[in-house]
Amino acid sequence: MSATPVDSGTWVRRFHPSPDAGTRLVCFPHAGGSASYYFPVSAAMSPSIEVLALQYPGRQDRRTDPLIESLPELADQIFTALRPFADRPLTFFGHSMGATLAFEVATRFEQVGAPVSGLFVSGRRAPSTHRTETVHLRSDDGIVSELHQLNGTDSGVLGDEELLRMVLPAIRGDYKAIETYRYEPGPPLTCPVHAMVGDADPKATLDEVRAWRDHTTGPFEFEALPGGHFYLNQYQKEIVNRISDHIACAAQPESFPSTRTGR
Template sequence: MNVLDLATGSRCFKRFHPTPDHRAHLVCFPHAGGSATTYFPLSRQLTCLEPSLNVLAVQYPGRQDRRNEPLIDDVHALAAQVHRELLPVLDGRPLALFGHSMGAVVAYEVARLLEHDSATVPAVLFASGRRAPSRLRDEWTHLKDDAGLIDDLRTLDGTDAEILADKHLMRTVLPAIRGDYRAIETYRHRSGPEPSCPIAVLAGRDDARTTTDELMDWRHHTTGSHSLTVYPGGHFFLNDHTADIVGLLVEHLRAAGVS
């Protein structure tokens, strides 16, 4: 059975650490194959340091408590659904978006929809571990067989080896992972107005899936300011630097007058 998040009235968002007196929202978008629980550690540390924030983690359809819902294997369609679900949550308080890997692109597309369709400008867009939306690579991992898909996950070093070796579990989660890979690998940036919010880019120094040039090109996707912060590590650098990243988020949010 799908269970509504009682904090938001939506299956699309999870609030792990309620902050009754919050003054702003931070919505976090998972990576390909990821779920809302990815952001439990960040939410815990962030709400302890900055209890004025209401941290919401997006739960994409097709996994965990939404596993019986149809997968969405198109970034634009996924962003449109999250945008629709987010509108009732907005209450006039400031809003910021954080996305890692595929989640960075989904968050970016939601930012565009919020500003240009709903007249809501996010205070900050945090884009983590992903090249700029207009920078394309020829990627077809979603067309590989299950073994090839698991090998790619192993290369990224973001999934526990015991999980990758659990054949029953992998059979359960691979459809969602493949759908997400299809979504991000077939994504194409569409021309149109760019967000006006600042974009703060985070990256791993040894992440083979991004280059400095690709990261710097995020500056073309905002009419506001752009910054880049690089951490030691690979694609999932944020797992090893949660405390530092929480500090960076708070710094940017305070500078934007959000918290």
């Protein structure tokens, strides 16, 4: 793990600081995404749950920061940035690239004997599955075409050529990080894992997402919801409720299901 000093305030956004919250949810954005994507989640969960939204380099207020195009290096830096926040139980939520990144950071917490309370992975196949993808090697137009296909980027950004030129390097860097990532087999997590996906997601089949069950010895749940890669934009309330229910159960471990499910 990286020994490079990390400023937690650079990486973590607290849109609704909740000093009296007994637990925290850490949100990992998708490739090209930013912390502000999770502002509505933070608003919905405050003040009972404090949301920490991660801000990767190269976007918004970190636009001039050097990009990190290695997912393990990103995980190392985020792990270090989150250590000061581990004085309260942490639950992770990550979508797409953010799901794999959340898994890697959760693994690092396990390695130091501080497992997270739960891991929610969305719109991403399990780390042990692999597809050869090369979006990061495409021209700018090719990357924009990919963004249109996934329908997850603000249409105002895609229609503003100057703004698009500003954000494309970060998007390309994120794609490089996730597309060059290779899972290194190791001990599974011990925390509960809840895997979710849109039933028409072109980036992850149902079986690829069900394979997350192999990455934990704890309770596992699988859920497919109607929609494509960004199905979660239509199901924010439902997802917030699922995470809130999980966190409530985490305070009473006997409430977790004793069987591993794969609906």
